[in-house]
Amino acid sequence: MSASNWPGLPKGIQSRTVSINDLEMHVLEASPPITGTSKLPLVILLHGFPELSYSWRKIIGPLSDAGYHVVVPDQRGYGRTKIVQSGSTTIKYEDDLSPYRMTNLVKDIVTLVYTLGYESVAAIVGHDFGSRVAAWCALIRPDLFKSVVLMSSTFAGPPKLSLGKAPTSPDFKKVVTEDLAVLTPPRKHYWFYYSTPEANAHMTNAPGGLQVFLREYYHLPHYYVMPLDATMPEAVHGFGPSTEEIQRNAWLTEEELIVYATEYARTGFQGGLNSAYRVNTSAAWSSELELFSGKQIDVPAMFLAGKQDWNTYKLPGAVEAMRGRACKNMEDFVLIDGAGHWVQQEQSDRVVEHLVRFLGKRQ
Incomplete structure (x- = not known):
C-alpha cells in the first residue's frame, strides 16, 4: 500500500x-x-x-x-x-x-x-x-x-x-540491573532488555502476532520495569484493552493498527532499538555527547x-x-x-x- x-x-x-x-x-x-x-x-x-x-x-x-x-x-x-x-x-x-x-x-x-x-x-x-x-x-x-x-x-x-576518568555507563545502570534483579519478584528495566540481541526477534515473532502485540503495547501496560525472565510480548500480554474497548477506540482503529503491524513486519524493530536504546546504554556511544x-x-x-x-x-x-x-x-x-x-x-x-x-x- x-x-x-x-x-x-x-x-x-x-x-x-x-x-x-x-x-x-x-x-x-x-x-x-x-x-x-x-x-x-x-x-x-x-x-x-x-x-x-x-x-x-x-x-x-x-x-x-x-x-x-x-x-x-x-x-x-x-x-x-x-x-x-x-x-x-x-x-x-x-x-x-x-x-x-x-x-x-x-x-x-x-x-x-x-x-x-x-x-x-x-x-x-x-x-x-x-x-x-x-x-x-x-x-x-x-x-x-x-x-x-x-x-x-x-x-x-x-x-x-567524565573529568579524569574513563567514560562509564549511565549512572542508573547498576540500579536497573543489580538492584532490580534482587526484588521479589525479580525485575529488569526495559532499556537494557531492548539492548539485547534477542529483543527484536521476540517482538517480530510475538506469539499472538504483531497486531495483537502492538495493540497490547500501545495500551501502555507496566512494561518499564519488566519481570526478570520475560520477553516484551510476555510482559505486555494480558494488559491489553478488551474487545469492547477496542471497538470504542477512536484514536487507533484496527485499520490504523494494521499499518504499524505491516510496516514492522517488513522492517523489524532493530533500527529503532539501535537508536532509541542501544546507543544510550553504552558508554562508547553516549560519551561523545559530553562535548x-x-x-x-x-x-x-x-x-x-x-x-x-x-x-x-x-x-x-x-x-x-x-x-x-x-x-x-x-x-x-x-x-x-x-x-x-x-x-x-x-x-x-x-x-x-x-x-x-x-x-x-x-x-
Whole structure:
C-alpha cells in the first residue's frame, strides 16, 4: 500500500523520498497554497519508538491548515526510510552501530532541512524518542531550530564530563540491573532488555502476532520495569484493552493498527532499538555527547504530554532538571488530561491547539 493511501491520513498529504546523507528518507508532507515568493514557516515532527511518521496523521493536516509547511520523516532505521549503502533491507544487531548515534541523527534532520531549501525551522517537535532527537537538534543548532516542543519524554540536558576518568555507563545502570534483579519478584528495566540481541526477534515473532502485540503495547501496560525472565510480548500480554474497548477506540482503529503491524513486519524493530536504546546504554556511544556538557537549550521550549502518562516522571528529577537547567526558556509545561503516552493520537485536537498557540507566539 502506498503511504499516501494509509487509512486515517487526510487528503492532500504527500508521501515522497528525499536523498540525504546515506539515506533515502521517506517523509510525509503537507503545505497550504503559497501566495507570493515567501516560504511558509517549516515545522518538523519526529516520531518515537515503536512508531512511524504515520503517528502524526492527526496533526499534519491541521498544522498545515494553520499556515505551516509540515514535514514528517521516518527516522533512520524506521519505516520506509532506507540506508542505501547497507546492501540489505534488513537491519541486523551485528551491524555497525555508529550511524545511530545521536549526533548522526541530528545531522540527518539538519541535512533534511537544507535539502528542503530552508535555512531555519519554526519548530522541531518530537514525541517519545523523537523528543530526545528534537532536544539535541535545538541544543546543537539553535541558529537553525528556532523553537522546540518536547512531547512525552523529558530532557535533562547533556551528560557531565567524565573529568579524569574513563567514560562509564549511565549512572542508573547498576540500579536497573543489580538492584532490580534482587526484588521479589525479580525485575529488569526495559532499556537494557531492548539492548539485547534477542529483543527484536521476540517482538517480530510475538506469539499472538504483531497486531495483537502492538495493540497490547500501545495500551501502555507496566512494561518499564519488566519481570526478570520475560520477553516484551510476555510482559505486555494480558494488559491489553478488551474487545469492547477496542471497538470504542477512536484514536487507533484496527485499520490504523494494521499499518504499524505491516510496516514492522517488513522492517523489524532493530533500527529503532539501535537508536532509541542501544546507543544510550553504552558508554562508547553516549560519551561523545559530553562535548556539550553544561550547554542549555536556549530557544523557546514547550513540554507537552498526556496527564496519565507515567513516562513523564519515570526518571526521578528529570522534570525539574529539564525546567530548571536543561531548557533556559521553557515557556510552557502542559499535561493534557485524558491522554496517556500516545498523546498526539489520543488527544490530537488538544495537541494541535497547544502547538498552534506556542508557534503563534513567534509570528
